[in-house]
Amino acid sequence: MTPPADAAAFLDSAGWGGAAILPLAGDASFRRYFRVERGGEQAVLMHAPPPHEDPRPFLAVGGWLAERGFAAPRVHAADPERGLVLLEDFGDARMREVADAEPGREEALYAAAVDVLVALRGHPAGPFAPYDRPVLHREAELLTEWYCPAVRLEVDAEGYRAAWDAVFDDSQAGEPVTVLRDFHAENLMLVGDGLGLLDFQDALAGHPAYDLVSLLKDARRDVAPALEAAMLGRYVAATGAGEDFMRAYHVLGAQRNAKIVGIFTRLWRRDGKTRYPALCPRVWGYLERDLAEPVLEPVRRWFGANIPADKRGDPSVVGA
Known part of the structure; x- marks a missing residue:
């Protein structure tokens, strides 16, 4: 669960420069998740690495859901080519x-x-x-x-x-x-x-x-x-x-x-x-x-x- 090499540059471009990157979760796919903390703010960094993963479907479906009032996480920033997406943090109450x-x-x-x-x-x-x-x-x-x-x-x-x-x-x-x-x-x-x-x-x-x-x-x-x-x-x-x-x-x-x-x-x-x-x-x-x-x-x-x-x-x- 080491952050991807380009995570710091991505976060800097998204306005989250200097944020701490902490391991959060993996799943049955190649996707990995990290919690990003800066001061009192938190977000989730999703790493969906090409060529195994493509975050574009996630972004498309999430946008469709949000437009209809469903609680998909807000997207703060995305770089689909590098498989990086910065998302709203829903917390830990699963x-x-x-x-x-x-x-x-x-x-x-x-x-x-x-x-x-x-x-x-x-x-x-x-x-x-x-x-x-x-x-x-x-x-x-x-x-x-x-x-x-x-x-x-x-x-x-x-x-x-x-x-x-x-x-x-x-x-x-x-x-x-x-x-x-x-x-x-x-x-x-x-x-x-x-x-x-x-x-x-x-x-x-x-x-x-x-x-x-x-x-x-x-x-x-x-x-x-x-x-x-x-x-x-x-x-x-x-x-x-x-x-x-x-x-x-x-x-x-x-x-x-x-x-x-x-x-x-x-x-x-x-x-x-x-x-x-x-x-x-x-x-x-x-x-x-x-x-x-x-x-x-x-x-x-x-x-x-x-x-x-x-x-x-x-x-x-x-x-x-």
Whole structure:
């Protein structure tokens, strides 16, 4: 977490010369974050280094959100060519840690997050690429590409694609909305009386159920079935969503969690990030709950025929 060599010059050009640069966080990508302090002021320096990263999508999506009243961090300065962006600092009160430390606030915090998605649904989708069937297939296939070899399984890849193709119609109906794609408790900050948004650079135009799945089937934090049901009820009451929405919720829940199992395995096998395999059992739990839904029958049959129960879990353990 050493600051990039050109950080001091960038900060000087942005009017933050001489500021202290302190390590803040990294994530599953190549992006890194630093807290910048000068006197009583604070900001966040994002380093999204080319060619691995490009901060332009983050800037574009953040601008779109801010124009519509959503709490994306303000941009103080940006040099996309060098992958440097100076952002508003939302502080340290992240929804994940607050909900863990204060269980009595958990339901209210999740309700506030659901309300953000209700508000987001009230706007036509932004000028973003479609979250269409080819993208859904490509993501779901991360499981057969990375997880299955890691646990020493040879599977029917063609049948896997066909099984998903049989259910994806339910995730493509209706008017698309802006889908932030990583909307969960570790990417939501308590800012004033609302929630600040982070990690939205991969936004697409897709089904509104996807971000609700991200929130309520959180790969990094247990969400109790009773809380999930209550928040689904809140969303449905506010939007009038019906049975078609719930079918999409289950399809996209299964798709997202199949993808995450593949991504977490890739982060371990390819990138050496050893914390991710241990998160997979939780994700498998969410996936199996959705596979039990009637709309997922073709996909459930494929899993039953190709991935035995004892091969569903932490790939570093079940593949040993």
